[in-house]
Amino acid sequence: MILTGVVTNICIQHSAADASFRGYDIVVPKETTEALSDEDYSHALEYVHLMYGAEIKSVSEVLKLKNVRPKGSNHFS
Template structure:
């Protein structure tokens, strides 16, 4: 089984900017540790982050955030992609929608996605759905993802596990 780490929406706006989420700040170190271990084992690390245009439909639901080319749209400096990592832009919830992610994963022979980042009940959940429908196994390390509140976080993890057969594990159990 060939895994890949997906780091979803760990941008300045989701952490400390327009959509500030103090709960998400505690995911930075566990993601940083997991990504470091992945690199040591030649496991692909793929960042997929919002890079919105002002016409994006999602912005009618949420305020402007992670706008393409802005500080808010940049990946937080603690998780800056390294040489050999991949970085893709998205304009809606799923990491798969019109990003080229599926093609990249197939070229890398990946069959197991380890989903990290924010927001568990939105972008992580939609990305898990698309991953499942494309035949990927899904793993979600609990310390590496977060929602806006505990109720949504627990519900999303349960939904991802029940509906998509995901393994919900501690990040220390991986790699």
């Protein structure tokens, strides 16, 4: 499950808990989340990684992981 959201330390953190309890593997593209402070942001990403096994990746890593290409991409593998 790929999680994105506005308030990392609330929305992402609680959604990750729900997803984990239901057995989903979790990926959080770090550029698609935000928090009210850098400290809250960093702590929340660390927490979901440690507590729920979430993989914290860049958007480009997630696109490669899911074999998805951005619009306008002419690259083929």
